Amino acid sequence: MAKQKLKRVDLIFSKDCSCKDILAKALKRPKEEIVKDLINSGLKGRGGAGFPTGLKWKMAMEEKGSKKYVICNADEGEPGTFKDREILDQVGLKVLGGMALASYVTDAREGFIYLRHEYRFLIPKLEMMLEKFHIWMEEFDIDFHVELFMGSGAYVCGEETSLIESMEGKRGEPRNKPPYPTNQGYLGKPTVVNNVETLVYTLMIMHIGSDKFKSMGFEGSTGSKLFSISGDTPKPGIYELELGMTLHQFVSEFGDNDAKAVQVGGASGFCVPRKRFKETHIGYQGGLKGFSLPTGGSMMIFNSSRSMYNVLHNYLEFFEEESCGQCTPCRVGCQQLLKGIEAVKRGEKSQKYLDDLLRLAETMKLTAKCGLGQSVGNSFSSIVENFREEMIY
């Protein structure tokens, strides 16, 4: 395979810029201009769902009412994703800078970092950063206070409405949307919930300008993104790359020359088999020919020694445990998919039963209440359809 090097980008972890200076400069601009800049940049949420960030801020900005909130979603739980931990560890002040920007635009006075329990070891470092950050806020004469809010272990709380429920002292069960959090969020008030990485990009767009950001990637999927790379790769880790690469390019650089599949977007994402590497791009659907797959950054590579049955089994166990149990399609569906593939593997059910299971996965996509239940079918269908024999024999 050709070793065509993918261009590295250095925005997120770049230390040759002062977060405080960027912020000071940005806070002198009119709010509307900042929002316009973000919309122009094409930045979409980097947690995986991909909602346009500028638009989200605009919606919260236009809400009336004196009490609003900004929440940094640091409940990174998607299997194969570990970039947010590294961002908070290395450049946490940039995250806070992004939050300050969001608070300035939307008039929020209070902010929270919802940090997953598994990252408790970061607390002392984050508390030091918060102290420094609050001194800056005083210097800028800005009334904005950020607190840490700890999660207690629930994958579904990465979904913004469950995260909010959890912060309100409830079970982390997703809400129906609408109303969206920008309209009625934490304690019923307009709330901006952004992923850790997204917040850093908002600040960096202020630094480099939206046109420069837009010049990277492709139409509809502009800019760069952090990729968390794991599995069968000689160089696992975190890499910032432009959106729009093909999986062929990706595997040429990060694979071990034996990749048979790549899981794009974690357990809730899609599994792409080798024959589709060349036609599959990383980014949002629409801008390029062929398939485009979005990702919150999780890229897991499987080589030919791996059983895709075991991979799928691991995902389904994960979903079965993490389903909040609120809606039936997800609660029962996850259990039945898991039992179903086990029964086929043991030979208790015929291979045609896989088609029933595919229909169940499709039903879950249509009827589950939130992104968790809706996306179980992504990995299920893409693995069963592409590696059917491995499910049976």
Add this chain to the structure above:
Amino acid sequence: MYETKEARMRKRESAVHAAVQKYGKERKNLLPVLQDVKRFKNYLSRSDISEIAAEMGLSSALVYGVASFYHFLDLEPRGQNIIWVCKTISCYMKGSNDIMLTLEDLLKIKIGETTSDGKFTLLETNCIGWCHKGPAMLINDQPYTDLTPEKVSNIINEFYKK
């Protein structure tokens, strides 16, 4: 070293009371309260749940419903140190099973059990965000990565020396 029943009661009351005092009685503070009590007492007993409910003016069923939703709000007695081995895909591919077997062997317990000296509880968990350095585990709040059976055995020995 035995505490009297009254002393144990007082300690429990003060843990719940102190947490509610610290955060306030509003519903939105329920998670921090549960987290604090859990940390202090090592797990949340039925009577802790009832006391938190009474202090915050909520029903016990509601508080139990919330507590039971979250993996790390333990509702059963745990050892002094809790080991959580990641079992999700990337760690699994790098041999998390061997790590679990090593731990079971070293500690002479199975998943979900606590050592007879009360030093360790051994549990599994879903992705803890160290997929590029698997297999990984948490002991209490501290992550341990790139594990091998030898490394695990050294880590456990260190704990016994403490």
